[in-house]
Amino acid sequence: xxxxxxxxxxxxxxxxxxxxxxxxxxxxxxxxxxxxxxxxxxxxxxxxxxxxxxxxxxxxxxxxxxxxxxxxxxxxxxxxxxxxxxxxxxxxxxxxxxxxxxxxxxxxxxxxxxxxxxxxxxxxxxxxxxxxxxxxxxxxxxxxxxxxxxxxxxxxxxxxxxxxxxxxxxxxxxxxxxxxxxxxxxxxxxxxxxxxxxx
Amino acid sequence: xxxxxxxxxxxxxxxxxxxxxxxxxxxxxxxxxxxxxxxxxxxxxxxxxxxxxxxxxxxxxxxxxxxxxxxxxxxxxxxxxxxxxxxxxxxxxxxxxxxxxxxxxxxxxxxxxxxxxxxxxxxxxxxxxxxxxxxxxxxxxxxxxxxxxxxxxxxxxxxxxxxxxxxxxxxxxxxxxxxxxxxxxxxxxxxxxxxxxxx
DNA sequence: AGAGCGATGTCATTCGCTGACATCAATCTA
DNA sequence: TAGATTGATGTCAGCGAATGACATCGCTCT
Numbered sequence: 458x459x460x461x462x463x464x465x466x467x468x469x470x471x472x473x474x475x476x477x478x479x480x481x482x483x484x485x486x487x488x489x490x491x492x493x494x495x496x497x498x499x500x501x502x503x504x505x506x507x508x509x510x511x512x513x514x515x516x517x518x519x520x521x522x523x524x525x526x527x528x529x530x531x532x533x534x535x536x537x538x539x540x541x542x543x544x545x546x547x548x549x550x551x552x553x554x555x556x557x558x559x560x561x562x563x564x565x566x567x568x569x570x571x572x573x574x575x576x577x578x579x580x581x582x583x584x585x586x587x588x589x590x591x592x593x594x595x596x597x598x599x600x601x602x603x604x605x606x607x608x609x610x611x612x613x614x615x616x617x618x619x620x621x622x623x624x625x626x627x628x629x630x631x632x633x634x635x636x637x638x639x640x641x642x643x644x645x646x647x648x649x650x651x652x653x654x655x656x
Numbered sequence: 657x658x659x660x661x662x663x664x665x666x667x668x669x670x671x672x673x674x675x676x677x678x679x680x681x682x683x684x685x686x687x688x689x690x691x692x693x694x695x696x697x698x699x700x701x702x703x704x705x706x707x708x709x710x711x712x713x714x715x716x717x718x719x720x721x722x723x724x725x726x727x728x729x730x731x732x733x734x735x736x737x738x739x740x741x742x743x744x745x746x747x748x749x750x751x752x753x754x755x756x757x758x759x760x761x762x763x764x765x766x767x768x769x770x771x772x773x774x775x776x777x778x779x780x781x782x783x784x785x786x787x788x789x790x791x792x793x794x795x796x797x798x799x800x801x802x803x804x805x806x807x808x809x810x811x812x813x814x815x816x817x818x819x820x821x822x823x824x825x826x827x828x829x830x831x832x833x834x835x836x837x838x839x840x841x842x843x844x845x846x847x848x849x850x851x852x853x854x855x
Numbered sequence: 856a857g858a859g860c861g862a863t864g865t866c867a868t869t870c871g872c873t874g875a876c877a878t879c880a881a882t883c884t885a
Numbered sequence: 886t887a888g889a890t891t892g893a894t895g896t897c898a899g900c901g902a903a904t905g906a907c908a909t910c911g912c913t914c915t
Contacts, residue, residue, distance in 0.1 A: 587790060
């Protein structure tokens with residue numbers, strides 16, 4: 458491996474920069490090449506030019522390396538809900554947040570597709586994805602409570618929001634899809650309203 | 657340990673019966689006593705009078721032992737959706753299924769409370785619970801498709817159903833709760849409809 | 856009586872993950 | 886500027902989850 462060869466160059470500091478990014482990159486490459494289970498943390502670290510131990514300093518486990526971006530997404534959702542105009546209905550505030558998140562994801566479509574391909578191929582990763590989505594739902598519910606929304610409306614609205622998001626996301630990653638993400642969010646929300654409006 | 661002492665009794669067959677049940681019992685006891693992470697599969701097996709290897713013949717992993725009942729729940733949900741009268745609205749069929757499932761859970765309230773206490777205390781177990789719920793949602797969506805319901809209505813209705821179920825379950829678990837489960841399902845569904853009926 | 860079966864046990868191994876401690880360039884401080 | 890400190894990384898030892906391969910041995914059927 459040439460990676461270790463270039464490590465001590467007079468131009469660089471002691472360590473090559475962006476260890477976290479290199480680990481992310483190495484991980485997704487290997488997960489795509491061989492699959493998640495067939496990839497060893499030692500292999501990821503080696504490709505990134507680091508020790509196995511270092512991987513676990515950046516990511517609590519082998520799965521978490523794929524979910525690093527979810528914190529930023531959560532902040533965006535929360536701030537959008539919090540900043541909605543006074544008097545905005547809970548579900549409308551949540552819808553605005555989802556549209557903002559969708560717009561953000563759209564900027565990294567290729568990466569999102571790769572990431573999703575890896576996740577859908579592995580049950581352990583699907584579990585992790587679900588708990589991340591659940592965390593987003595809980596965070597939005599919190600934000601709604603800050604706006605004075607009561608239980609169980611806050612929790613219910615957060616969860617419904619995630620349902621809408623998942624539905625829109627599915628359409629968005631479809632190869633045949635032409636619509637943009639925020640647009641798909643609005644469409645999913647409309648469909649949800651039809652589903653729940655029955656007697 | 658006296659367990660091994662009684663293993664070869666002239667009354668019994670070669671093995672003590674109900675190995676699966678003994679493993680479940682031992683597992684939940686230990687998870688309650690020491691917590692999930694602090695419990696070793698070897699300890700569970702020992703308490704059940706079996707070898708560690710045998711545990712993994714009954715359960716694919718250390719978590720699965722807590723979710724053995726979800727298959728029966730899924731069957732009940734599916735058959736109830738499938739058997740709903742012709743012309744029943746998708747969400748109404750799903751609501752009927754959830755009420756049936758709720759009624760079933762009610763028969764084992766103590767066990768359900770213990771199990772939930774263990775799950776809520778551990779993130780890994782919460783992950784597993786979420787994917788089980790997701791599987792229930794997918795199964796109901798399948799059942800709806802059998803009834804001629806199209807996408808994305810089928811998927812959306814399944815997921816909304818699980819949202820309703822979770823909300824009702826939370827209330828049902830509460831020590832102050834007096835209402836019965838099917839009743840709580842109807843109440844949660846009403847709240848959901850209010851959430852989504854806005855402009 | 857013997858063959859085959861099925862539930863269980865034993866053993867060895869891989870890998871995820873963690874704690875403890877070492878290293879060493881960069882940086883701060885006296 | 887010598888020396889202490891810090892922070893990112895490496896090294897090593899070890900535990901426990903999980904799996905494959907093979908052994909054991911009552912039971913049942915011929």
